[in-house]
Amino acid sequence: MLKNVSRALLREGRKVYKHKLHSKPNFTKNNYDVVRGNYNYVEEEHLNYFRSLLGESRIFTDLSDLEKYNVDWNRYLRGASQIVLKPKTTEEVSKILTFCNHHRLAVSPQGGHTGMVGGATPVFDEVIISTELMNEIISLDEKAGILTCLAGCVLQNLDEYLAERNLIFPLDLGAKGSCQIGGNVSTNAGGLRVLKYGNLHGNVLGLEAVQANGVVLDFLTCHKKDNTGYHLKHLFIGSEGTLGVVTKVAVQCKLRPKSLHVAFLGLQSFDKVLQTFYKAKQDMDEILTAFEVIDAPSMDLVTSKLELESPIGDYPFYVLIETTGSNEEHDEEKVNQFLESCLKKHHILNGTVTGEISKARGIWQLREKIPEAFKYDGYVFMYDISLPLDHYYKLVDDMREYMGDKSHRVYGFGHIGDGNIHLQISVKEFSPEMKSFIEPYIFHQTKKYNGSISAEHGMGFLKAKYLHMMKTPETINLMKNVKQMMDPNGILNPYKVLV
Amino acid sequence: MARVLVGVKRVIDYAVKIRVKPDKTGVVTDGVKHSMNPFDEIAVEEAVRMKEKKLASEIIAVSCGPTQAQDVIRTALAMGVDKGIHVEVSGAEYETLQPIHVSKILAKLTEKEKADMIIVGKQAIDDDSNQTAQMTAAALDWPQATFASKIENGDKEITVTREVDGGLETIKCKLPAVISADLRLNEPRYATLPNIMKAKKKPITKMTPKDLGVDVSPRITVVSVEDPPVRQAGAILPDVDALVGKLKEGGHI
Numbered sequence: 001m002l003k004n005v006s007r008a009l010l011r012e013g014r015k016v017y018k019h020k021l022h023s024k025p026n027f028t029k030n031n032y033d034v035v036r037g038n039y040n041y042v043e044e045e046h047l048n049y050f051r052s053l054l055g056e057s058r059i060f061t062d063l064s065d066l067e068k069y070n071v072d073w074n075r076y077l078r079g080a081s082q083i084v085l086k087p088k089t090t091e092e093v094s095k096i097l098t099f100c101n102h103h104r105l106a107v108s109p110q111g112g113h114t115g116m117v118g119g120a121t122p123v124f125d126e127v128i129i130s131t132e133l134m135n136e137i138i139s140l141d142e143k144a145g146i147l148t149c150l151a152g153c154v155l156q157n158l159d160e161y162l163a164e165r166n167l168i169f170p171l172d173l174g175a176k177g178s179c180q181i182g183g184n185v186s187t188n189a190g191g192l193r194v195l196k197y198g199n200l201h202g203n204v205l206g207l208e209a210v211q212a213n214g215v216v217l218d219f220l221t222c223h224k225k226d227n228t229g230y231h232l233k234h235l236f237i238g239s240e241g242t243l244g245v246v247t248k249v250a251v252q253c254k255l256r257p258k259s260l261h262v263a264f265l266g267l268q269s270f271d272k273v274l275q276t277f278y279k280a281k282q283d284m285d286e287i288l289t290a291f292e293v294i295d296a297p298s299m300d301l302v303t304s305k306l307e308l309e310s311p312i313g314d315y316p317f318y319v320l321i322e323t324t325g326s327n328e329e330h331d332e333e334k335v336n337q338f339l340e341s342c343l344k345k346h347h348i349l350n351g352t353v354t355g356e357i358s359k360a361r362g363i364w365q366l367r368e369k370i371p372e373a374f375k376y377d378g379y380v381f382m383y384d385i386s387l388p389l390d391h392y393y394k395l396v397d398d399m400r401e402y403m404g405d406k407s408h409r410v411y412g413f414g415h416i417g418d419g420n421i422h423l424q425i426s427v428k429e430f431s432p433e434m435k436s437f438i439e440p441y442i443f444h445q446t447k448k449y450n451g452s453i454s455a456e457h458g459m460g461f462l463k464a465k466y467l468h469m470m471k472t473p474e475t476i477n478l479m480k481n482v483k484q485m486m487d488p489n490g491i492l493n494p495y496k497v498l499v
Numbered sequence: 500m501a502r503v504l505v506g507v508k509r510v511i512d513y514a515v516k517i518r519v520k521p522d523k524t525g526v527v528t529d530g531v532k533h534s535m536n537p538f539d540e541i542a543v544e545e546a547v548r549m550k551e552k553k554l555a556s557e558i559i560a561v562s563c564g565p566t567q568a569q570d571v572i573r574t575a576l577a578m579g580v581d582k583g584i585h586v587e588v589s590g591a592e593y594e595t596l597q598p599i600h601v602s603k604i605l606a607k608l609t610e611k612e613k614a615d616m617i618i619v620g621k622q623a624i625d626d627d628s629n630q631t632a633q634m635t636a637a638a639l640d641w642p643q644a645t646f647a648s649k650i651e652n653g654d655k656e657i658t659v660t661r662e663v664d665g666g667l668e669t670i671k672c673k674l675p676a677v678i679s680a681d682l683r684l685n686e687p688r689y690a691t692l693p694n695i696m697k698a699k700k701k702p703i704t705k706m707t708p709k710d711l712g713v714d715v716s717p718r719i720t721v722v723s724v725e726d727p728p729v730r731q732a733g734a735i736l737p738d739v740d741a742l743v744g745k746l747k748e749g750g751h752i
Contacts, residue, residue: 057735057737264689309686311688311689312689312691343696348692350691352690353692353695354689356532356533356534357512357515358512358514358534359534361514363689
């Protein structure tokens with residue numbers, strides 16, 4: 001009997017994840033030492049205004065509807081917002097902010113809500129402005145490769161739209177199925193293609209943002225070169241919604257590469273990882289798109305909790321290499337020569353390589369799904385750190401020793417190509433004592449190695465109080481002045497970044 | 500120990516979005532990523548496991564198609580297959596190549612190679628024909644065990660669990676036999692680098708259907724290939740009354 005097992009089913013995959021019921025996280029305001037700012041509470045008259053502006057269907061006030069907007073992706077933080085607003089246009093965002101600014105109502109702008117540091121999660125009762133209905137693509141200049149869209153477009157949808165037109169979005173990350181471009185820009189999200197395409201400061205050619213007082217700022221003149229006056233659009237890239245709400249984005253998109261190769265390698269030590277990285281740069285820098293490292297405890301986590309499998313057996317370290325280029329044969333030859341010489345030089349112990357998309361995706365799962373496995377491993381303290389390559393893994397070793405038997409898993413994985421490691425410490429459950437045991441120690445260590453305590457996740461709520469470790473008092477002062485000037489009432493995303 | 504023949508077809512990778520050619524004669528294949536038919540991969544994996552358990556002595560992978568068909572044979576060789584046979588069929592001839600032709604080719608090669616077991620994927624994900632295993636069994640007058648989700652090898656017979664409507668059916672069948680692999684039979688491995696390198700030295704014999712005395716002249720003509728109809732967008736209605744109104748309007752209640 002013929003079952004209709006076609007492409008769709010294969011795409012779904014064979015695995016069904018074990019779903020676990022989670023208890024709700026405690027309110028952030030109870031778990032953390034934080035005081036509500038001097039803002040007004042949302043009253044009936046405010047609600048009436050929002051209803052007249054957006055209608056009933058684009059306002060959520062029911063607590064069960066609000067849950068997904070109040071609880072962060074990792075289920076560590078829980079805001080107490082009473083209302084979600086879903087504007088569709090810049091004008092609506094402008095009217096909402098004008099009103100909130102006038103009535104001193106704090107707001108929490110929110111995109112796909114996939115952030116790792118609580119930047120999009122309300123802390124108290126901030127009004128949530130969700131961009132999820134602002135999901136229209138405005139235009140695509142196919143020749144120049146410039147895509148202009150509203151802030152709520154989901155990254156994966158944009159990339160699929162571009163793929164049909166032979167273009168590629170310069171940003172790719174594990175949360176691509178949910179994260180929205182407005183949030184990506186506001187957090188200067190890094191992800192998996194930074195090595196090849198650079199970060200969003202380079203790729204965002206233009207944007208539109210709404211200031212706290214409702215004034216719309218148009219920076220949509222999409223020139224690759226435009227040195228006329230201050231480069232103010234960059235204030236909105238990476239300021240995590242504290243200076244304005246990004247409503248439109250224009251992004252530079254390159255031609256989609258024709259050839260793709262993904263290799264997955266097993267290595268004996270971190271030194272070998274570095275040797276392999278330098279060799280990869282020498283042999284095929286022009287096609288190298290990603291160079292990712294995964295340590296053994298990370299691999300154990302993702303394979304044991306999500307029923308995935310290492311295709312090559314167990315090793316102390318794993319490396320995932322992706323190359324993309326314009327000529328299948330040339331690329332294949334380069335990749336194969338590189339791999340053969342790595343084997344010969346004993347940089348690597350084993351590995352696999354594929355030019356097939358479906359297999360390449362299968363391999364990528366092992367790397368991309370690691371964060372998904374966190375929730376099955378107790379409470380996970382997460383750190384997103386930049387380090388000089390010589391110290392890249394030293395911090396993990398340090399922390400493992402420091403934690404001793406207080407943690408059942410200290411592990412690291414990340415983008416070697418960008419000097420960015422994701423370091424996690426799993427403990428049985430959250431406690432403020434544990435947190436203060438780990439922090440700020442880990443940040444001092446990071447600083448000792450000349451690292452950054454937030455590479456691509458931002459400061460959000462969770463890291464904000466450590467800003468002083470990374471920035472001089474003079475710099476922070478200027479940041480405060482900018483904030484004061486652009487948002488004098490401090491209504492935009494309070495308790496985040498600058499505290 | 501059995502000599503196993505596996506069929507491997509080169510198809511458009513399942514992760515690729517299929518596009519119909521503007522003239523509706525087929526789908527766009529130029530510049531599109533191809534890979535081994537996933538069900539054939541399962542067939543290869545099963546054969547390799549048999550060899551690892553010393554239940555099979557030699558595995559031969561066969562692919563019918565243009566020059567690029569050798570890519571999937573290489574993949575099979577890297578997974579652990581011993582040798583490959585590429586039956587070259589290209590151009591217009593390949594476009595009308597049907598399971599009837601492929602099964603005749605497989606039957607001839609089986610006799611030539613003295614194989615006593617054939618494993619193929621239950622269907623290819625491009626034409627979804629699901630005929631090759633059955634027709635090959637007929638051409639050889641061998642028993643067939645299709646949609647296998649489990650194979651247990653005995654001395655002169657095999658026990659095969661088949662996925663059928665509403666459950667599983669277990670059958671015994673005498674060797675030699677033709678088996679078709681279903682999705683849950685196993686999970687194919689990734690070829691490791693040392694094996695990929697070794698595979699480069701394994702032999703691939705090239706021949707044509709003519710060499711085997713198989714006539715591949717078309718039995719069918721493709722009239723038209725069309726995209727599936729686009730699903731109409733839904734609408735959100737404000738309340739139950741509006742829903743009832745719409746249903747009445749559409750003559751549903």
